[in-house]
Amino acid sequence: MPYLTAVVALLSVMCLLTLVLTLGVIRRLREHTKLMDALYEAIDLMGGPPGPRGALGAGELVGEFDATTMDGDRVTRELLPEGAVVAFLSADCGGCRDQLPEIASWAAAQERRQVVAVLDARSGDPEELVTALSPVARMIVGDDVPAVGKAFGVQAFPTFYQVSAGGRLLAVEGRISRLRVGSPA
Structure with a gap:
């Protein structure tokens, strides 16, 4: 019987030690995640390289494009109103769905004409994004998407561009909340 008690005590100590070590690892991973987030935030604030969000940066002119929205409206670089936001989303993008x-x-707090959502639906079902955004944004889906993406130099989803009248970029961000326009959500 003393042998069995010693084994149980040893196993209890080992389980407790394992639990303490696991909690330490979890705490360390959380600290690491905060540090990585801070690093990415610092890179964004410093302007970072032209990527990862887009090949074009603030101050540059968007390339020429001519697209038609789902409502039949024509959208070109010259027709974008002052301060318009062009959101590039993809149907298979987890970050797009998370931010939806x-x-x-x-977008609901903005004038609908000020928000253009360009939806790449080549590799997924766009229904969720279209349902959520078509009432509050002009939607470009289909054959025009690659040309519009090329004009803006899109390299990642989601990417949000704020443009001046005539198509000069005012800001490029990976989160809608980072844009300094309109009413924040």
Whole structure:
């Protein structure tokens, strides 16, 4: 019987030690995640390289494009109103789906003509994005998407561009909440 008690005590100590070590690893991973987020934030604030969001940066002129929205409206670089936001989203983008409630809420607080959502639906089902955004944004889906993406130099999804009248970029961001326009969500 003393042998069995010693084994149980040893196993209890080992389990407790394992639990303490696991909690330490989790705490360390959380600290690491915060540091990585801070690093990415610092890179964004410093302007970073022309990527990862887009090949064009603030101050540059968007390339020529001519597209038609789902409502039949024509959209070109010259027809974008002052301060318009052009959101590039993809149907198979997890980050796009994660930000969808925030994007829809933000866009609902803007004039619909000020928000253009360009949706790459080649590799996924766009229904969720179209349903959420078509009431609050002009939607470009289909054959025009590659040309519009090329004009803006899109390299990642989601990417949000704020443009001046005539198509000069005012800001390029990976989150809608980072744009300094309109009413925040």
